[in-house]
Structures are given as C-alpha cells and as structure tokens.
Amino acid sequence: MPELPEVETVKRGLNKFIVGRVITSEKHDTEKGFPNAPADVKNFMIGAKIRAVRRRAKVLMIDLTTDYTLVIHLKMTGQLVYVAADATRFGAGHPNDSLINNLPDKSTRVTITFEDDSHLYFNDQRKFGWMRLMPTVAVPELPFMQKVGPEPLESSFTFVEFKQRFARRKNSAIKAALLDQSVIAGVGNIYADEALWSAKIHPLTRVGDISDAKMKALYDGVREVMNLSISLGGSSSRNYVHADGSKGRYLDFAKVFHREGTPCPRCGTEIIKTRAAGRGTHLCPREQVLGK
DNA sequence: CACTTGACCTGTCCGC
C-alpha cells in the first residue's frame, strides 16, 4: 500500500481536484469498507462541500463544511481516483485511460458523486482499507492518532528526536522498528529497505547495536528517500495510482526494492531478497552486514 | 511493557 509518499501524492492530487466541490450522492458496496449509518451520510455528507484534504502518517482526511471528516486508510491496495464528468479530457492513449474509463469496477467500494457529475472512487482489491465519516474534532481521538509517532519530513523533526523515538525499541530489529508507526510515522516496506540500504545497515541489526553515525545516516536516508519519492509521485508496485489514475515513478529509481539479482549501485554486488520483520526484504549482502 | 506472529482479503505468479 501506499506509504507516506504515496498518500502525500494522493492528498495533493485531491486538493487540486475536489476542494470546493459539493457532494450530491454516495454509494458503497459493503459495510466493512464504509461502516457509517445512512443517516450520518445523509445528514453530514450529502450536500456538504469539500473544505480541504489533509494527511497524517498514512491516513487521509477529507474535511467537509459540515465539520465532519472522511477518514481514509488505503492499507495495501486502496486507491482514490477522481474522474471528471468528461473523462476524455485526458485524451486517447493517456496511460491512465484504461483505469479511469472503466470505473467503477469490481474493486470499487465507495463512489462519491459531485454536483457536476464528476466522481471520486475508493477502490480496494484486498478490502483491508476503510473509510469513516466522523466529526472533525473526533479525528485526533482515534486510537491510531493517539499512538502514531511524529512526521519524519517535518522540518521540526530532529535527529535527537529520531534517536529518542527508537530508544524504546532497542532490542528489536531495526526494520521492525522502522515499520512501527508508533515510533515514527509513514515508513513502510519500500522505504524501510531503501533507507536501510542508504545507511548501510542490515535490516535485522538490533537497534541498540547501531552506532550514532549510522543512526544519523538512517535519519537522513529516511527523509531523502521519501522526499525523492514524493517528487516522483510515489511508487507504483502494483495497485497504487495517483488521484488522476496515473502511476508513480519512484521504483524506476529504487536502489534495492524489487531489485534482487541486479548489481548494488554502490559496489556492484548482487542485491538479494530475504525476510525480515515478516516482510520481503531487499539488501546488498556486502554493504549491509549483521554486526557491523 | 517490548516483541513476534497470525489474521484480515483478493489476485497473481511460479513450480509441479
């Protein structure tokens, strides 16, 4: 699923496409994806105007003028795709044509219609994702929001804080700690591997065994790979797409993720794929060594 | 508390 850079890219796209639009109808296929009562939808969503779209960690928030918010988690395969009333505006042959011209499809969980007959589709093949309507003031009270760590790309997020956040996970593997959203927000499987390669740290290294210099390299690496990815529109490994249905380009620039069998860009050693923290994990076996 | 593992779903790919 989308990690921080992908969710940030969707947020920016939605801010461009849907702010100011009025919702005229909503339709969903199962209670699992969108468990709100029809009365909530009728009273606080239909007729509301989109005020702004925000992101915290990997969670999207669409604020409405009713002081209610649509809170959305895309999990592994979620998509939020906006399709204009005249979808041909992209022109024949545009790379996202095949997706947007065929929505809704069997993965569509929720369809939101705006006053100009344009649509926002929430698609999710694996159905792990969810969308909920709740009062805007209640969003920070969600259990996830209570425990989630700081945003690593904020300029106020310092190396000192980074080190402190990881200190309470000193006995776990560094990759598991990086993926723990309560330590820092937004890192997922792709950027964990990319940042660990950048800092030359083996993913199974115990946090407490990592030198200050390497932790600093990791702090820099996390921020660099995620900033680069945002500038490239995120990573489209399988399902992820922008709010206009097009794909992200980060994986064309990835150093290790999905690059097993190809040479390490620094030393030429073949990248391998293994398992760490229960996840597929990519690394350079020469530069990322346990106990170093 | 810190830490690990399995469960939630559907689709795809790979080996037999």
Next chain:
DNA sequence: TGCGGACAGGTCAAGT
C-alpha cells in the same frame, strides 16, 4: 491448462 502454495505497499489482536 489446472492446482497448490507463497507472496503482495499495512495494521491489529493475540500470543510469548
């Protein structure tokens, strides 16, 4: 071509 198993960008609830 079919079938079984492993695996896929995330989080939770359980277990130790």
